Amino acid sequence: MTKVDIISGFLGAGKTTFIKRLVTDVFQKEQIVLIENEFGEIGIDGGFLKDAGIEITEMNSGCICCTLVGDFSEALKQVVEQYHPDRILIEPSGVGKLSDVAGAVRNVEEDCGIELNSCITVADGKKVKSYLRNFGEFYSNQIEHAATIVLSRTQSMTDEKLKEAVHLIREENPDASIITTPWDKLDGEVIRKAVEQTSKPTDLLKKACLHQEHYHHGDGCCHHGHHHDEECCHHSHHEDGCCHGHHHDHEGHHHADEIFTSWGTETAEKYERTEIERFLDALTEEHTYGTVLRAKGIVEGMDGTWMEFDYVPGEYEIRDAKPDYTGKVCVIGTDIHTDKIQQTLHV
CATH class of the missing domain: 3.30.1220.10 (CobW-like, C-terminal domain)
Structure with a gap:
């Protein structure tokens, strides 16, 4: 059974840097495959990570929900069949919702021979307050649905500011492990324990799946306020992979490409x-x-x-x-x- 770890984080939080650290110091004895979803037409990080010997499937699309019910399951199946990895790391778009990604993985666990192992969010400690205020659901969703939250740039924060950031995160998610020590001071085993000690975040995953059900029918399709006869919304994509002009009819749920x-x-x-x-x-x-x-x-x-x-x-x-x-x-x-x-x- 291949483990799947989701490494989410808002734009510029330091996900790629943290993933490199995981690959180099934490999972160095394992066969790793990274699947990333970039918001935007140009995927840039792929080349940087290939230097570390990681195979990458880039899916450049603005609408992560639609991408995931479409080619995501196929990508996972291909990766498992071709590479037989010990672990798959999924790096969603910086504006992707962690609940959507976790729900999509759970939907295909049996079919793909995978197991959702952990949901991790990397958050820039210096921007927690302003991002919670300014980016609402996109930011809070990543905090709320994580089993482990890794704060970046804490080395340049005062104790007071760090405590404030932790307090704000605790208001959104009282149960997650929060890593506040600067990464360069932690050895790989400490990071592994923090990541793996919540490796069965059952309650959080249930919450993610409940959240997912609000927006997805049982067939795994994300229907957008109008009925698709058995047709997943990825069939109505524009060439760039986004379903422009679609709006969920659920309050507070928006696509990244709307914002x-x-x-x-x-x-x-x-x-x-x-x-x-x-x-x-x-x-x-x-x-x-x-x-x-x-x-x-x-x-x-x-x-x-x-x-x-x-x-x-x-x-x-x-x-x-x-x-x-x-x-x-x-x-x-x-x-x-x-x-x-x-x-x-x-x-």
Whole structure:
């Protein structure tokens, strides 16, 4: 039986970094397969993780609920049959709902020979308060349905702020294990215990399945306020994989593509490092490009070296990277001015 661990987390929380840590220090003796679902047209993290020897199935689609009842079960079956892994790590989109993902896994456990082992959420400790306030159901769902919550960036928080973040999380989820110690101070065995001690989060999984039933009929289809005769909603996808224009008739349940905008491109353009710095600095000013929650990319520099960048509100990082087959940039947020971004990046 293949174990399945879901590693969720809001945009820019540090999921990819945490997954690398799990693969390197916690599950290093196991055969691991990562399945990720990127919100947006361009999947960027895939190349970074391939360096660690992980096989990746990328499903670039904005509507995670629909993706999961469609090709998700097929992807799982393929992965199990082809690789016979000890463990599958699922990294949902940063704006995916953990309850949807957990429910979808439970729906196909018997068919695929898998077992849902743990639901983990990575949360940026410095942004818990503002994200709970600003992003409602998308953020709180990931907190509420996790068995283990891993706080990132705690090393740069005061004790007071850390306690406040933990208190807010406890209000949403009184039962989860919460990792507050900076990751670089923890050895792999400590992380394993925190992840595995709630490895049968029965109550949380029941809650996830109940939540799922509000939005899914027993056939596993997500019907969107109108009847599909035996037809799953993934049959009505646009070419980009999103079911645009569909609205759930359940209060408080929205699709990511109703709230968030994703823009992505591949580019052969070359950039000065200072150009990328200016672009990332400008992302913090809402009137320039809209409300940007996440930006990441890998591009070639004027001198032939490559740069990889990551942006979350209030901070960014640019680091040296291995050459990719072409440059890629992805920006996610609300009310994004994509025309201005394209103008700035000459794409």
